[in-house]
Amino acid sequence: MVWDLIIAGGGPAGATCARRAAQLGLDVLLIEKQNHPRRKACGGGLTPRVGDALDLDFSPVVEREQGGLRLFSPSGLAVTEKRAELTGYLVRREDFDHLLLKKAEEAGATVLEGITVLDVIETSSGVDVVTDDKTYTARLLVGADGVNSTVARRTQLKPRWRDDEICLCIEASVPMDSSDIERIFAIPDSSGRVFIEIYFGALRHGYAWAFPKREEISLGIGVLVSELEDLRGVWKRFVASFEDRYGVRVDLSNTTAARVPLKGPIKNTVTKRVMLVGDAGGFVSPATGEGIYYAIETGRLAAEVSKEILSGAEGMTTQTYQQRWRRAFGKDLDVANFLAGMMFHSIENMEAVCRMAHDDPVMRSHTFEMITGAVTYKESRNRLIKRMLRKHLGTAVKMVL
Numbered sequence: 001m002v003w004d005l006i007i008a009g010g011g012p013a014g015a016t017c018a019r020r021a022a023q024l025g026l027d028v029l030l031i032e033k034q035n036h037p038r039r040k041a042c043g044g045g046l047t048p049r050v051g052d053a054l055d056l057d058f059s060p061v062v063e064r065e066q067g068g069l070r071l072f073s074p075s076g077l078a079v080t081e082k083r084a085e086l087t088g089y090l091v092r093r094e095d096f097d098h099l100l101l102k103k104a105e106e107a108g109a110t111v112l113e114g115i116t117v118l119d120v121i122e123t124s125s126g127v128d129v130v131t132d133d134k135t136y137t138a139r140l141l142v143g144a145d146g147v148n149s150t151v152a153r154r155t156q157l158k159p160r161w162r163d164d165e166i167c168l169c170i171e172a173s174v175p176m177d178s179s180d181i182e183r184i185f186a187i188p189d190s191s192g193r194v195f196i197e198i199y200f201g202a203l204r205h206g207y208a209w210a211f212p213k214r215e216e217i218s219l220g221i222g223v224l225v226s227e228l229e230d231l232r233g234v235w236k237r238f239v240a241s242f243e244d245r246y247g248v249r250v251d252l253s254n255t256t257a258a259r260v261p262l263k264g265p266i267k268n269t270v271t272k273r274v275m276l277v278g279d280a281g282g283f284v285s286p287a288t289g290e291g292i293y294y295a296i297e298t299g300r301l302a303a304e305v306s307k308e309i310l311s312g313a314e315g316m317t318t319q320t321y322q323q324r325w326r327r328a329f330g331k332d333l334d335v336a337n338f339l340a341g342m343m344f345h346s347i348e349n350m351e352a353v354c355r356m357a358h359d360d361p362v363m364r365s366h367t368f369e370m371i372t373g374a375v376t377y378k379e380s381r382n383r384l385i386k387r388m389l390r391k392h393l394g395t396a397v398k399m400v401l
């Protein structure tokens, strides 16, 4: 059988692509190497725009709603911002990803789990996808196989990540009594929502986080590999300081290391018959590490372009996918890269950003809205620069020197 579309990988990018393509009437095969539900190292923080991007009800897997943020500067200065409205969702990735995969199947996609894509061979009429089971053939292939993408490697679209493009993380899923979680993270109002926490300064070009779920928290730390220095030591100190701050014992038995691409999308994400989506194409915000939103959006775009190509619509090629993501958020991710460069340039810059947010409610609000994705990075950059020039000129000058 020749499939219309094969998708390698069943994370948020692959599952969304499969669901949308099946809804559009394509014969879709999704090949996933693990068996869901599977553990995925992740904070599980979703910005509200994920809710807008997903046209399905994912409330059954939302563990907590976020209504605020606590930032800690390198020197320990705490900056708190909360809102009356919802500012994000917190999920366990095993549940969230499993739900999306089930929805893809319900829409009509065929899902094979426990099968690994090993190679990709483009022919004049289609693509052969070699797996550890057998070879499957399709007219088009979407590589949604994450940061260590076999599809990106075998097509030569991204043979390897450079050290200055990739972030190494340690993440622990830490069981915790919900009473402790509420004591530490609950917003003191009647909303039932929680703060998330971000810690700057343990490392240059990276940050640590604490994201609460119902009965566990995600504790993590990440840094660009090119800036890597004693990650394990920093991790131990971060965990110890968290324990001291909140009077809890942290069980690290469920700890993993994982990578995230952190310099934005690769330049070319397509060949004649292959499109890369999600982490496989580097679709993660360099400013915050948010990748789930971009995985969902690129998955959807690739499905829609596949449908148009296979229907013979005039002028439609995989290049159309490249043009559409570029138009939708490519430039904005370039701006995110600029903002990350400024922020993570030095420990002094991170301290300065937190200090401005601490002292100035307008800077605090702008920083919060950038992190929670309430406005585009372009809009954030313009607002932040304008405010800094008006109220924090000395700091602005020091940050760029």
Ligand SMILES: Cc1cc2nc3c(=O)[nH]c(=O)nc-3n(C[C@H](O)[C@H](O)[C@H](O)COP(=O)(O)OP(=O)(O)OC[C@H]3O[C@@H](n4cnc5c(N)ncnc54)[C@H](O)[C@@H]3O)c2cc1C
Pocket: 008, 009, 010, 011, 012, 013, 014, 031, 032, 033, 034, 040, 041, 042, 043, 044, 045, 046, 115, 116, 117, 118, 144, 145, 146, 147, 148, 149, 150, 169, 170, 171, 220, 258, 259, 260, 277, 278, 279, 280, 283, 284, 289, 290, 291, 292, 293, 295
């Ligand atoms: C520690 C950490 C914390 C993070 N926290 C957040 C956060 O809080 N919020 C956020 O928005 N983003 C976060 N991210 C980023 C986010 O996890 C990714 O951007 C997102 O998972 C990308 O989705 P994806 O579908 O492209 O890839 P993935 O979720 O990685 O899914 C890829 C799938 O492909 C499968 N696969 C891999 N190779 C093959 C193969 N050869 N054959 C078949 N299947 C294969 C894998 O098993 C996997 O299921 C975090 C990342 C890390 C590492």
